[in-house]
Amino acid sequence: MSSNTxxxxxxxxxxxxxxxxxDHKHCGSLHAADAxxxxxxxxxxxxxxxxxTSIWVVLSSQIVASDPGxxxxxxxxxxxxxxxxxxxxxxxxxxxxx
Amino acid sequence: xxxxxxxxxxxxxxxxxxxxxDSCLVLAQRISEWSGHAPILEEDLALSNMAxxxxxxxxxxxxxxxxxxxxxxxxxxxxxxxxxRQYLNPVLMELPRGDFAFTVLRNFAVSTWLxxxxxxxxxxxxxxxxxxxxKAVKExxxxxxHAADWVLRLGDGTEESSARMRAALxxxxxxxxxxxxxxxxxxxxxxxxxxxxxxxxxxxxxxxFFEVLAEAGLELPKDSAYQxxxxxxxxxxxxxxxxxxxxxxxxxxxGGVW
Numbered sequence: 001m002s003s004n005t006x007x008x009x010x011x012x013x014x015x016x017x018x019x020x021x022x023d024h025k026h027c028g029s030l031h032a033a034d035a036x037x038x039x040x041x042x043x044x045x046x047x048x049x050x051x052x053t054s055i056w057v058v059l060s061s062q063i064v065a066s067d068p069g070x071x072x073x074x075x076x077x078x079x080x081x082x083x084x085x086x087x088x089x090x091x092x093x094x095x096x097x098x
Numbered sequence: 099x100x101x102x103x104x105x106x107x108x109x110x111x112x113x114x115x116x117x118x119x120d121s122c123l124v125l126a127q128r129i130s131e132w133s134g135h136a137p138i139l140e141e142d143l144a145l146s147n148m149a150x151x152x153x154x155x156x157x158x159x160x161x162x163x164x165x166x167x168x169x170x171x172x173x174x175x176x177x178x179x180x181x182x183r184q185y186l187n188p189v190l191m192e193l194p195r196g197d198f199a200f201t202v203l204r205n206f207a208v209s210t211w212l213x214x215x216x217x218x219x220x221x222x223x224x225x226x227x228x229x230x231x232x233k234a235v236k237e238x239x240x241x242x243x244h245a246a247d248w249v250l251r252l253g254d255g256t257e258e259s260s261a262r263m264r265a266a267l268x269x270x271x272x273x274x275x276x277x278x279x280x281x282x283x284x285x286x287x288x289x290x291x292x293x294x295x296x297x298x299x300x301x302x303x304x305x306x307f308f309e310v311l312a313e314a315g316l317e318l319p320k321d322s323a324y325q326x327x328x329x330x331x332x333x334x335x336x337x338x339x340x341x342x343x344x345x346x347x348x349x350x351x352x353g354g355v356w
Contacts, residue, residue: 030140033251040244044144 110286119159120187126152178348189326199262206245223291253314
């Protein structure tokens with residue numbers, strides 16, 4: 001099993017920025033031998049219908065993720081803190097676009 | 099076969115366009131044979147994308163050739179209703195797809211050649227051809243990069259992959275001569291400013307092709323005296339079989355459309 005794993009190409013996460021977009025959005029993942037191959041494959045798999053103007057790829061193993069088991073501790077306390085949204089402020093009239 | 103075959107005229111201009119258009123068409127057909135059969139999903143898509151790029155180039159060229167030929171044919175009739183001897187692609191394009199090593203090596207040889215050709219054709223005196231070339235240049239550049247990358251990986255890879263690349267090179271090499279063949283059609287095209295004599299691409303092609311072979315650790319092949327004649331309609335035994343598959347639908351259901 002461990003020798004199999006070494007022979008497998010690593011997994012890469014693919015992020016694509018579309019024409020109108022400012023940010024790269026995660027759109028999927030693929031296996032590739034190295035960064036160059038990952039970029040080329042991402043181009044062929046994820047931008048063939050004009051989805052993109054820029055691609056990022058990153059080794060999945062390099063992403064540090066929060067623990068799903070700690071979801072409650074991490075995110076639930078925010079549920080009742082509506083005052084953290086800036087909806088209680090009177091905006092000066094000189095500010096038109098907020 | 100219930101559909102009558104068509105013939106195109108012998109004007110050098112039409113012949114020049116068909117040599118290029120048929121190259122794109124026939125290679126598109128060969129590459130598309132990988133759909134559903136490529137070693138990995140991502141390459142399946144990459145090869146299918148590439149086949150569609152080539153098919154798009156072929157459509158533009160055949161449409162234009164049909165118009166210049168002036169017999170009222172369209173791209174589909176030219177693509178599907180000619181007989182074998184009327185196709186003018188070099189034999190290299192029609193060789194069976196082989197293994198993945200052969201496919202990527204041929205793609206590298208052809209895309210390098212097409213890229214040189216398209217760049218010259220951007221300055222064609224024929225505005226339609228120049229426009230087709232302007233679009234095709236970007237496609238060919240990507241095809242070349244994709245293929246070169248695989249030639250390097252496989253040539254400089256494992257014992258198995260390197261052996262397959264060497265075998266592919268042995269099969270393919272003699273057919274590359276035809277990419278630089280030259281005759282009255284080329285001379286007429288060059289004189290009119292339609293496009294370059296193919297022979298003038300040879301030096302640049304060899305420099306680029308050999309550079310990648312050397313980097314991939316592949317021994318440079320010795321020059322071969324073999325001269326295939328696909329450009330004059332004399333094809334290999336593989337062409338008829340390929341055309342039977344390619345033409346089947348239009349022959350069996352004349353004028354059938356999506």
